[in-house]
Amino acid sequence: MKIDWADRVATMEDPAVKMMLKITQRTDVISFAGGLPSAKTFPVDRLAAAYAAVLKEQGGAALQYSLAEGYPPLRELLAQRLERSGIACKPENIVITSGSQQAIDFIGRLLLNPGDLIAVENPAYLAALQPFRSYQASFLPVPMDNDGMDVDALARQLKKARPKFIYVNPTFQNPTGITLSLERRRRLGELAASREILLLEDNPYGELRFGGADIPPIKSLADSDWAMYTGTFSKVIAPGLRVGWFVAHPEIAAKVTAAKQLNDILTNSLTQRALHRFLTDTDLDAHIATIIGQYRRQRDAMLAALAAYFPGNVSWTQPEGGMFIWVTLPPGLDARDLLTKAIDEAKVAFVPGTPFHTDGGGHNTFRLSFANTGEEEIASGIARLGALLARHM
């Protein structure tokens, strides 16, 4: 059978990435590879109560087709919650999506013609690069340092190239754990507005801050129709529910709603209502505080183990929240080779940095997640990895 796929299929999957992610899923290893939150944090009982209450009180109405843009009371409640983080918005600005992943994919679908350019952090979130690439876009990689995307560098790049939009994951970034500074957020928002370039701020981890002062979202600083925003319940409630949200000017929100209608009509309406009920009955901030407590202990365990067991010429980031630490090996080493050895010899998995880079670089980098592994396993896994590094470097 020879199938004549659409041209976009050729850019849809990278077999090397697929293979790499597959080997990180072996079950006999301590895995720091996944992007999974800790299932221990999921509020199982309170979600069960919310589903039961909605089905008992609302019956069939909770199971019917409904508005593509999402359940109005949930959008109302989200608007109030976003207001607290400084994002002034109304329900008409909000579209409920099946995770923020879907909002990212829809923005690609709505904006990208083959050959279009997107400005991204280098490294950037892999699962955003993949759908953008599938719409046959190219990337304008913007360098990063410990304060996030180098906005001066972006400003210089914008003199030579005009991206369709800027995609940024500014808070506890995936993969680096780095947070864009307040000063740079202001400048990035102004730059996008003054150049009339759309900006998509992806903020799945922002509420998981363990230390340091809160920094407002770019969307709250940029009083601009060019700033778009996406968030999710995946990291603060549970990812299997697949509920996220997209926030933008009503004209853009309407287009995302139209894409939603074409793709899956609406996000699971029972789950939207159950989440609304859960949020009404539960103190989400108190729940998030327990997640933060657990993740902070695990981050501290990982940072301590890295300091204790990793060779002196290896460096890593010091994230103030989120799920990830980013490791940089001496130049010349390739984390992809190391991964094979780590799995075979040390029974430890991580994600090599190469696929997060759109400039072909990052061979000597890798991502560690501390979210889904207990403190003791973190200590022993990092010790094993450190010993492996010492042997092979």
Place this chain on the structure above:
Amino acid sequence: MKIDWADRVATMEDPAVKMMLKITQRTDVISFAGGLPSAKTFPVDRLAAAYAAVLKEQGGAALQYSLAEGYPPLRELLAQRLERSGIACKPENIVITSGSQQAIDFIGRLLLNPGDLIAVENPAYLAALQPFRSYQASFLPVPMDNDGMDVDALARQLKKARPKFIYVNPTFQNPTGITLSLERRRRLGELAASREILLLEDNPYGELRFGGADIPPIKSLADSDWAMYTGTFSKVIAPGLRVGWFVAHPEIAAKVTAAKQLNDILTNSLTQRALHRFLTDTDLDAHIATIIGQYRRQRDAMLAALAAYFPGNVSWTQPEGGMFIWVTLPPGLDARDLLTKAIDEAKVAFVPGTPFHTDGGGHNTFRLSFANTGEEEIASGIARLGALLARHM
């Protein structure tokens, strides 16, 4: 704000269709317009029990990220159920999607380059035409009669044009209620296989048969890798759960899985597990029998009212199942004009046939749904519509 949308956005929405669907949603009318199943049929209590059992027994695991292709036990169970309808398949052939709508959209994404052709029934299911059009495809409209798509006509058309795939909704079709005959199913499957053209069989209503003999799916007749199939729980359990399935050769299923990963990672994992639990604990066939009982009474009420109240020069289909009856007015009349009058004067809504047609025709046709309106309202709504027709024809 002037946004430079992707080229595909221009073909994404038809403002006239949007406006037409909007006016059918007025709440002061008897609506035969929607495609909604009856919420009275939704098994609320048994779904509540299934959600409660899954959360109690499986805890956080039911709320975690999981496989993009879907929950293995649900795919196993679907494979067994599909086997009963003659479709031999294994879990590896099945991808769980967020409704069959999402499978339809992914097939467009995976196969369509701008300018590609798709062979469709004329008229065809509007919500499939829309995503296909958004991938800048064109249509090859194949005429229909009371036995469904005219496969001879398609064979003649295929001598002059090569579509990327054939999309067909052969059982109790949306919008006409017509069922493709067994003889034509065989020939359509053979035609697709011999010409090496993919065929997508969309079967959301097939289990809702009120009369006549069962006719097997094309996928079960065509022993061919070129036949793809999609189904859904939307019409036999509840649409708000957004769970459907796609069945095809593993190579195609893998591509749909990759599209799923890019778009929303996976379908709501709690809901997949709850549906698996529901299907294990419930006799779905007995549940479907109660839906069939209700819909049959409503279809009979509508057919009786049409015979009693509609003018003699109006004709309509006699569906043996599903949700829809298709009405044809004398040539020269336009159902779009009639809709405005029907809503204002008769307080009754339906969907004009024009947008279901890809040949620019069908002005004198419209779709009635009998699924979501009780027998008495059906009788009074059709009486009012019949009186209006008599006044204006």
